[in-house]
Amino acid sequence: MGSQKHVFILLSVLFLFNPLLFSGADDVYYEFFLQEAEFTKLCSTKTVLTVNGSFPGPEIRVRRDDTVYVNVHNQGRFAVSIDWEGVEDSIDGANELIQPATVHGAFVVLPAAGEEYPFSAPTSDLTIILGEWFRQELTEGVVPGQADAYTINGHLGETYGCNDTSYELQVDYQGLYLLRLINAVANETMVFAIAQHSITIVGRDASYARRSFSSSLTLAPGQTLDVLLSANQNVGQYYITARPSSGRLNTTGIIYYTTSTGL
Structure with missing residues (x-):
């Protein structure tokens, strides 16, 4: 059958501690098409597995108490397994080992x-x-070395030339x-920051x-954090940075203000 690729779906959730009575739960349906596509990054092109044509997928x-149905259509070259990180014993395959590819x-x-x-x-959540x-x-079977670059929502940023x-x-x-925030890096602790902005942590895993x-x-x-960001700095552009704790490489993004209300 050849080498086996895997789909790694990470879970970022917030639950209430209070026991309440709930109503209005829905059945929610998703269709996932797994396809291979060429992506160009780091000045070179390679084939990667995508979900509905996007990377990340x-x-x-959904809302708590909803029932989620995900129909997966494998249109790639190899067999695929799915892992739902953070879901305990409720989905087949939740405890399988997943390769970094x-x-x-x-x-x-x-x-x-x-x-x-x-x-x-919040005004919005992202x-x-x-x-x-x-x-x-x-x-599968290939032991990866250190990554050649790191990404924020699939973007490498301007640091790699x-x-x-x-x-x-x-x-x-x-x-x-x-x-x-989700750390999908397989074997690196990541450090995330936004220049001149303080962040309030409100949820963990x-x-x-x-x-x-x-x-x-x-x-x-594999860790997730839920944080509040208050956009209270002077209108302008600020760097977002993400780097492994080893400090070998880093990637950057940009936060920029679209209005000057209140200034």
Whole structure:
């Protein structure tokens, strides 16, 4: 059958601790088409596995108590397994080992209908996936070395000298943004920061957390953090950085303000 590739779907969720009665749960359906496509990064082109033509893959977004149906159509060359990181014993294959040669996406569970977050309602919420890029295609049985680059939502940024695109985050002045951070790097702890901005941590790995403040965040492999970003700096552009704790390489994105309301 040849080498086997894997789909790695990471889970970023926030649950309420309060036991409440819920109603209005829905059945939610997704169609995933696994296809191979050529991507050019680091001044070279290689074939990668995509979900619905995108890398990282599309986001699943549902509410607590919903029932999710995902129909996967494998149109690639090899057999595929699916792993749902963070889901315990509720989906077949949840405990299988996954090689780093993967495509990944986010599974976001919102509060149930009628529930509210235990913090101020955000203006918007955004998912940010920290990933890695290898020049060579990885397959099962191949032990990967260190990544050749790191990504923010699939973007390498401007640090590698190959005219690769940067991830851009648009915010409005005085807006409050819930950022769902996922470290999809297989074997590196990642450090994430936004220049001149403080970040409030409100959730860790599927649970609300006591609020804490930081100018940078450290995420272990597979870890998720939910944080609040207050867009309270002077209107302009600021760097977003993500780097492995080893400090060997880094990638950058840009946050920029689209309005000057209040200034």
